[in-house]
Amino acid sequence: DTAVSQTPKYLVTQMGNDKSIKCEQNLGHDTMYWYKQDSKKFLKIMFSYNNKELIINETVPNRFSPKSPDKAHLNLHINSLELGDSAVYFCASSQGQGYQPQHFGDGTRLSIL
Amino acid sequence: AQSVTQLDSQVPVFEEAPVELRCNYSSSVSVYLFWYVQYPNQGLQLLLKYLSGSTLVKGINGFEAEFNKSQTSFHLRKPSVHISDTAEYFCAVSPFSGSARQLTFGSGTQLTVLP
Numbered sequence: 001d002t003a004v005s006q007t008p009k010y011l012v013t014q015m016g017n018d019k020s021i022k023c024e025q026n027l028g029h030d031t032m033y034w035y036k037q038d039s040k041k042f043l044k045i046m047f048s049y050n051n052k053e054l055i056i057n058e059t060v061p062n063r064f065s066p067k068s069p070d071k072a073h074l075n076l077h078i079n080s081l082e083l084g085d086s087a088v089y090f091c092a093s094s095q096g097q098g099y100q101p102q103h104f105g106d107g108t109r110l111s112i113l
Numbered sequence: 114a115q116s117v118t119q120l121d122s123q124v125p126v127f128e129e130a131p132v133e134l135r136c137n138y139s140s141s142v143s144v145y146l147f148w149y150v151q152y153p154n155q156g157l158q159l160l161l162k163y164l165s166g167s168t169l170v171k172g173i174n175g176f177e178a179e180f181n182k183s184q185t186s187f188h189l190r191k192p193s194v195h196i197s198d199t200a201e202y203f204c205a206v207s208p209f210s211g212s213a214r215q216l217t218f219g220s221g222t223q224l225t226v227l228p
Binding site: 004033040041042043044045048056090092097098099101102103104105106107 | 145147151154155156157158159162164201203207208209210215216218220221223
C-alpha cells in the first residue's frame with residue numbers, strides 16, 4: 001500500500017499550458033504539503049494544509065494554486081507554465097506539525113518544453 | 114527564521130569505511146532536528162530525528178547522529194557504509210512552536226559509496 005501517492009509521475013508539456021498534479025495519502029494524517037525540488041536538489045516548501053485549511057503559503061507565483069477537497073487529498077494546479085517551473089514536485093503528509101516526521105510521495109517530474 | 118547548512122555537497126567513500134555527513138543550523142528558537150534520505154527517483158524517507166533527551170540518536174540502516182547544542186550541529190555518522198547507502202542526504206529543522214512549523218532543509222549531501 002502506497003502511503004503518499006502522486007500522479008502523474010512524469011509530466012512533459014509546453015510553455016503556456018495549464019496542468020494539475022494530484023496527491024493522496026492513506027495514512028490518516030491531517031497535514032499535507034507541496035515542495036519544489038530544483039535541479040540542484042534544493043527543497044523548498046510551497047504550501048501546507050492542515051485539516052483542509054491553508055497554513056503555509058510561501059512566496060510562489062499565483063499561477064500555482066493548491067486545492068484540498070478533503071484531508072486525504074491535496075492537488076496542485078499550475079497555470080501558464082513557464083520554463084522555470086521545470087522541477088520535481090513532492091507531496092508530503094504528517095500528523096500535525098513540528099516534531100512529527102513527514103512522509104513523502106515519489107515526486108512528479110515536470111518538464112517544460 | 115531557521116537556516117540549515119550542509120557543509121559538503123558531495124562525499125565519496127569506499128565501501129565498509131566510516132562516514133560523517135555534517136550539518137549545522139541557525140535558529141532564534143528551539144528546533145527539532147531531522148535527517149532524511151532520498152534514493153534516486155524516490156521521495157524522502159526519515160532516517161532519524163532528535164526531539165529531546167539523549168543527544169545521540171540512532172536511526173534506520175545503522176545511521177546515528179549527535180546533537181551538539183553549543184556548536185548548533187547535528188552530524189550524521191555510519192561506522193561502515195554499503196553500496197546501497199548511495200543517496201542524497203538532507204538535514205532539516207522544525208521550530209518547537211508557532212502557527213506554521215514547517216521543515217527547513219539543507220541543500221543536501223550526495224553520498225557515493227565506491228566498491
